[in-house]
Amino acid sequence: MSGEDIALAARRLVEFESLQSKLHEARRDAITDFDTCIRSYRQTYAGQHELRRELNECEWATYRYASLLHMLGELVQRTSDEFDIRIRDCDPVRHEVPKLIGVRHCIHHRGLIGVNVVSPRNKANPAVGMPLSSLRRHGKWGGNNPKFQTFFYDVSGDALVLRPIVESSGQKCNAIIEEMIGLLETTYGKNQLLKTVTSARPYS
DSSP: OOHHHHHHHHHHHHHHHHHHHHHHHHHHHHHHHHHHHHHHHHOTTSOHHHHHHHHHHHHHHHHHHHHHHHHHHHHHHHHHHHHTOOOSSSSHHHHHOHHHHHHHHHHHHHOOOOOEEEOOTTOSSOEEEEEHHHHHHHTOOOTTSOOHHHHSTTOOSSEEEOHHHHHHHHHHHHHHHHHHHHHHHHHHOHHHHHHHHHHOOOOO
């Protein structure tokens, strides 16, 4: 076990911790934007232009959060390869939150999808959602990228309601991060990693 290995493990540990913090912030921001859109929708005196702008901002917030989730998947893969450690799922982020990764890919490759206020089946209250017809059009990004069905294999109805998907993702992604940190600590020692982190210099 070389000093370079421990230093790299400590660096990855900090990266996971900081990404976990940014994911929490981005998830909170997206949920706040969902609430803002619903409030504007219910205020009949509010102009449609204002609601459309807020829905746009809501979609950008969802994209920012989903992009961080994608980055988490990349960091898990890189760390797994560097240290030859494996958690229970071989592609855990996409396995746990496929719809959000799919939304990220749709927007990244094809631009904004367009979110609307929708009335979900068997729900009394309106919600922010992405029309499935728009998702399907955006999901055809071609090349060697995964197909639309890879991410949206179990969707039904007219729209993908975003808030419950975003809310439920927090616990799942925290579990992935904690498992990765636990594996690093088991491999290199929690105290040794903490000592290395506290004595480390800024990246050169």
